[in-house]
Amino acid sequence: MRAIKGLVLFLGVLLLAGLGVLGYGLYSKAPGKGTPSAALGRAAAAPVAEFGQLAVPIPAGSRVEQMMVAGERVVLRMTGGGPERIVVLDPNSGKVAGGFVLTPEPAVR
Known part of the structure; x- marks a missing residue:
């Protein structure tokens, strides 16, 4: 026992x-996990080049519906004034990296 x-x-x-x-x-x-000050130190170490003011061409009547950061790009989703658009900006160079025009697919009968 x-x-x-x-x-x-x-x-x-x-x-x-x-x-x-x-x-x-x-x-x-x-x-x-980790200290916030260590993360801030890493973020502050990356140099950011100034590029001035950037003119992003959008159709008349459009408005920015959503903006988000994806990796090292800024993505804008615009609606109104025609088809919906997605514009990808490169903040490092200050240029429009590309864009998408979202068009509806024709209906299948």
Whole structure:
């Protein structure tokens, strides 16, 4: 009976140690781990070249519906004044990198 109690105690300690190792592994792999000041230091180290004011051609009556950053590009989604457009800007060079005009597909009968 004493051997069974010892075995149960040993397995309980082993289980707790395993859960501790699992918790530490999950914590060390968690995103966002690290100090915010270190992330700011890395972001501040990248030089940004000024490019002045950029004129982005858009059709009359259009408006910017959405703007987002994708990698090192700025993407604008414009609606109104014709078909919907997506314009991709390169902030490093200050130029329009490209664009898409979204046109509806003809209906299939």
